Amino acid sequence: MKIGNALSAGAGFALAALFATSALADGTVNIYTYRQPELIQPVLDAFTAETGIKTEVLFLDKGLEERVAAEGANSPADVIMTVDIARLTKAKENGITQPLVDETVNKLLPAEYRDPEGNWFGLTxxxxxxxxxxxxxxxxxxxxxxxxxxxxxxxxxxxxxxxxxxxxxxxxxxxxxxxxxxxxxxxxxxxxxxxxxxxxxxxxxxxxxxxxxxxxxxxxxxxxxxxxxxxxxxxxxxxxxxxxxxxxxxxxxxxVNISGIALAKHAPNRDNAVKLIQFLASHKAQQVYAEKNFEYPVEPGLEPSEMVKAxxxxxxxxxxxxxxxxxxxxxxxxxxxxxxxxxxxx
The missing domain is CATH 3.40.190.10 (Periplasmic binding protein-like II)
Incomplete structure (x- = not known):
């Protein structure tokens, strides 16, 4: 499911109910995002191709943190994807994230681009x-x-x-x-x-x-x-x-600033969410980001696209x-x- 614009509060909660049904199914990860869907779709497609796990995307242009907080323990959000360090820290401060201490992710991502307590991770x-x-x-x-x-x-x-x-x-x-x-x-x-x-x-x-x-x-x-x-x-x-x-x-x-991801506090598909975060930190995903979005990968030594190098x-x-x-x-x-x-x- 790909939702390409911001939703009214009523429509958003209706969608949350729809998400709640799919959230119980195996092989799904639900993504709440401030990032334009077309910017993240290539890397999400690569994730599905490699793992078989489907992605459900809800895009909002404002109020994401408030939405997740209002949904509480029933929130279908598995991960939150956003831009800017302020929004990532706001998600943490609003209590809608949970810490993730993962050796794979921490090894791939430099310390300056992740929360010391594991509540968010920089991807680009x-x-x-x-x-x-x-x-x-x-x-x-x-x-x-x-x-x-x-x-x-x-x-x-x-x-x-x-x-x-x-x-x-x-x-x-x-x-x-x-x-x-x-x-x-x-x-x-x-x-x-x-x-x-x-x-x-x-x-x-x-x-x-x-x-x-x-x-x-x-x-x-x-x-x-x-x-x-x-x-x-x-x-x-x-x-x-x-x-x-x-x-x-x-x-x-x-x-430099970042785009990043956080594990939602009540992630119903936590294992799949962790797999997504691990994948997005991987060399393969970092290559996709570098080639498609004109951003710099956070992976040390990985070069950006020819356009960006220019x-x-x-x-x-x-x-x-x-x-x-x-x-x-x-x-x-x-x-x-x-x-x-x-x-x-x-």
């Missing part, structure tokens, strides 16, 4: 990079600190500072620089904005293509999605209008994502205090 990486105009930006190296340099005044575009992807970057900055320096930097970033933050990552590339700004913050995989978008020529133009620059902290490394070399920050998650509240409060989402000062 994406870097928070600079999109730079091919026509107007000659720089080939930009640090995160450089984004506050007055040379970029009126030339930077970003989505909301309160979005999870930006909050994760700001949280990492707090860990690297401390709160005081990060806030000073954020005020410089605000002063350099070309306009009030809005939209998603892809529209930032669109703003660059339109000449509204010269550089922007965005995730790496969106560049691959734009450049291969045969259905929307406009997005393809956006992707081809920019270069990817890997900004770094003083350690010479670039901030962006340049990623030297990923080794700061544990669990540490980044601890700074999220401080980062969110800082965004409000600085007024980042109000746009540049007059």
């Amino acid at each position: 990486k994406r870097a928070r990079v600079v999109y730079a105009s091919k026509d107007r930006v000659k720089d080939t190296a930009i640090t995160y600190a450089d984004l506050a340099d007055p040379k970029w005044k009126g030339k930077i575009c970003i989505r909301s500072g309160q979005h999870d992807y930006n909050l994760a970057l700001f949280s990492a900055a707090i860990d690297h620089w401390g709160a005081e320096k990060t806030e000073e930097w954020m005020r410089g970033l605000k002063a350099n904005l070309a306009k009030k933050p809005d939209g998603g990552d892809r529209p930032q590339a669109g703003a660059i293509a339109a000449g509204e700004c010269d550089i922007a913050l965005g995730n790496t995989y969106y560049v691959g999605l734009m450049r291969t978008n045969e259905k929307d020529p406009k997005e393809k133009e956006w992707g081809n209008a920019i270069n990817v620059i890997f900004p770094t902290f003083e350690n010479g490394l670039t901030h 962006f340049g070399e990623l030297k990923a920050d080794t700061l544990p994502l669990a540490d980044i998650a601890k700074n999220r509240k401080a980062a969110s409060e800082m965004v409000d205090r600085v007024g980042l989402d109000d746009g540049p000062s007059s």
Whole structure:
């Protein structure tokens, strides 16, 4: 069963009842996900082909944690798949996950990309990079600190500072620089904005293509999605209008975030759920992720797709994502205090 859009609360509970029936059958694993179904379907198909275990997918664009919590012990959810360290830690904090200590998984996944207590596991990486105009930006190296340099005044575009992807970057900055320096930097970033933050990552590339700004913050995989978008020529133009620059902290490394998975607290098909997590951590699944989604596999040494390699070399920050998650509240409060989402000062 593949559900391709968010559901109303009533429809969701009706579906939960339907899931509950299939959940009792052998050979099934029920997946609640924030990830777009088309992004995870290739690897789920590979899992079914190898194990014979079927996957049932419920996609929601919001309220997943609340849904699972409301369903309680009767929830049909076996695993939760989502993006961003904040959402993974939110699932843990909301008490809808259970720890999994599995030697196979822990051996395959580096410690910095999994919860120390086993409540979530990172499956893919994406870097928070600079999109730079091919026509107007000659720089080939930009640090995160450089984004506050007055040379970029009126030339930077970003989505909301309160979005999870930006909050994760700001949280990492707090860990690297401390709160005081990060806030000073954020005020410089605000002063350099070309306009009030809005939209998603892809529209930032669109703003660059339109000449509204010269550089922007965005995730790496969106560049691959734009450049291969045969259905929307406009997005393809956006992707081809920019270069990817890997900004770094003083350690010479670039901030990364993850997509990940957690074992649901009341998983009715726990054994199958564990098999899915083991498979997604495996070399075979990591290869599928690398080839299909324009993301970086978390498996050490496994190269990304040719498209992603063409962006340049990623030297990923080794700061544990669990540490980044601890700074999220401080980062969110800082965004409000600085007024980042109000746009540049007059």
